[in-house]
Amino acid sequence: MAPKYLTGDKAGIDEFLARFDVFLFDCDGVLWSGDHLFPNTAETLDMLRSKGKQLVFVTNNSTKSREDYKTKFDGKGIPAQVEEVFGSAYSAAIYISRILSLPPPKNKVFVLGESGIEAELASENIPFIGGTDPSLRRDITSEDFTNMANGSMLDPDVGVVLIGLDFHVNYLKLALAFQYLQRGAIFLATNIDSTLPMAHSFFPGAGATGAGVVTAYGKTPVALGKPSQAMMDAIEGKFRFDRARTCMVGDRLNTDIRFGIEGKLGGTLAVLTGVSRKEEFLGEGAPIVPTAYVERLADLLG
């Protein structure tokens, strides 16, 4: 069915919003582009709250923890609670602690990613190494190759390799991740988005910064961010919402909109301020089609 275009259609917007009690909001490309908050984002979220709607912020960006996002929301003048944030780093942490629940000592995680992952692993009492460790922000040496190959440089307690968006990726960290995988570690990712919408442009995403490990290992990781239904089940478990009265709002078809469709939510809304273009879902035979779309989030203000 062709998606409904809501921009400028006040009656259509009111009818659409009335169908839902809960809105799952993507962040990058919908609320903001990096540090740039899109116009009237706060007013739009206020309007939904004033209609009694529940808001949950569901981001694949694992560089920040839920606490970090609370700080960002505060900084942008957007009223929001830590409990309303559900990121891919948190999704991965609860998957490791509550689903995998590997017995110590082999429950340690080697992280290829930023502090958001580390904070969420710590919140679930999961030991980790790698990540933002400054001793890994250097060139690899010939001794490193030897010490990795003979295992003297490796931690025997590593049972999981977790990759996410890493702004400090380098050969040494890629090599360490691959060495742990060759020794049997479980391969997980917070998300595998190919690009990151930032500063009104696009940059390499988590899928790109982790690609070196995927190529070397020859296997893809289990990704715990959107469109993973493990994440949807975890969010539903926490917020106990009625899927038929829930709408996913996002800028990316193969993560956000697919997440809502495969999650059998009542609807999905595409916002054209981020990654996906309307041509991708208006064309004949488009694989992923939202229920409705708007040029920008603030169009919901009518």
Ligand SMILES: O=C(O)[C@H](O)[C@H](O)COP(=O)(O)O
């Ligand atoms: O590379 C990434 O990690 C993604 O581009 C980024 O995280 C997307 O975040 P979201 O749009 O889900 O908030």
Ligand SMILES: [Mg+2]
């Ligand atoms: Mg997005």
